[in-house]
Amino acid sequence: MVVKKNMNLIEAKDITRTYKIGTVEIHALRSVNLNVRQGEYVSVMGHSGSGKSTLMHILGCLDTPTSGKYRLKGMDVTSLSEERLATIRNREIGFIFQTFNLLSRASVLHNVELPLIYRGLPSKERKRKSISVLENVGLGDRINHHPNQLSGGERQRVAIARAIVINPSLILADEPTGNLDSKTGEEILTLFDEIYREGNTLIVVTHERYVAKRAERIVHIKDGSIR
Numbered sequence: 001m002v003v004k005k006n007m008n009l010i011e012a013k014d015i016t017r018t019y020k021i022g023t024v025e026i027h028a029l030r031s032v033n034l035n036v037r038q039g040e041y042v043s044v045m046g047h048s049g050s051g052k053s054t055l056m057h058i059l060g061c062l063d064t065p066t067s068g069k070y071r072l073k074g075m076d077v078t079s080l081s082e083e084r085l086a087t088i089r090n091r092e093i094g095f096i097f098q099t100f101n102l103l104s105r106a107s108v109l110h111n112v113e114l115p116l117i118y119r120g121l122p123s124k125e126r127k128r129k130s131i132s133v134l135e136n137v138g139l140g141d142r143i144n145h146h147p148n149q150l151s152g153g154e155r156q157r158v159a160i161a162r163a164i165v166i167n168p169s170l171i172l173a174d175e176p177t178g179n180l181d182s183k184t185g186e187e188i189l190t191l192f193d194e195i196y197r198e199g200n201t202l203i204v205v206t207h208e209r210y211v212a213k214r215a216e217r218i219v220h221i222k223d224g225s226i227r
Contacts, residue, residue, distance in 0.1 A: 008071075009169060009201050010036035010059060015068035017054050017224075028054040029065070030224040036203065038169075041196040043204045043215035051224040053174060056205045060093050060172045061085040073169055090118050094163030098175035100155045102147040102162075108134065109143040112162045119166065133161045137191060153184035160191060164200070171195065173204045177211055189214050 017029040029051050036042055046052040057063040058070060061077055064085075070078050077088060095101075102111050109130055116126035134140055137157040147155050156176060163171055173192070177185030189211065196202050196216075204215060212218045220227045 007038055008035045009038040009040075009073060010034065011069075011071040012059070013069045015055070015058060015065045015070060017051075017058065017063070018066045027224050029058070031068070032221075032224070032226050034219065034226060036201065038201055039199050041192075041202045041204075041214075041216040042219060043206055043212035043217070044219045044221055045206055045209070045212040046221040047207055050221045052205045052207075052221050054224075055221065056172055056174055056203070059170070059203065060095060061089050090115055091166065092169045094166060094168035094171045096156070096159050096163050096171065096173040096176050098178040100147070100159045100179075102155060102158060104147050106146070107143065108139060108145050108147070108150070108158050111147070111158055112165055115162065115166050130161070130165055133165045134158075137161045151184070152180050153187055156180065156184075156188055157191070160188075160195075164195065169201065171200055171202045173202070175206055176204060177206075177208065185211075 012032060012034045015029055015032040016027070019026045019028060032055060044052045044055060054063065058065055061072070065078060068078070069076060072088065072092065077085065080088070103114075109127070112130040112134060113126045116129060131140070131143060134143055137160055139154060139157055139161065142150065142154060147158070150158070176192075177188055180188060192202060192204065193214065204211060206212050
């Protein structure tokens, strides 16, 4: 699918997500409407329990809404099978998590190569692409290290490299500075600025105002609703 510049990459309409715990029904999202343009940098800001992570999981095709419609690149992904959603995640979406989610026994290079392995790229091509991206995030000299040999900031850079190596349509970051000190967090946010300037679509989920203010637009969420 071809997405024209400045057209909506994301169109979420009346998204509701409820969970049942025994007889109790929890409303995580309530009729959320959100459009995000291609190449836009958006932060989703809210306190713990506001619904921001649930929204990210739906936008990232890690979860499906109870009701409502979600279109990504013009495709309605609301009711796709798990297999189709997995394919979309691998081809269209790069994830960056607060806890890095790296394989501890794998090298930095192998961690970044993983999505390309799942995509079926030949070894030589995926190694070339992964090394290039690692060099771009300042870790060209760390490719043979393991995560436990890296600082928190370096591990987050590995996670960023893994997210962007597939040239995704959408990059989702969930509390990306949550486990970092302020100086290192600022370095990561500066890297996000560079990724945005290169034309990538970036959504950062955070409860920190200084993180949210780096974005082009701030979306506030409270009690499962966008305010």
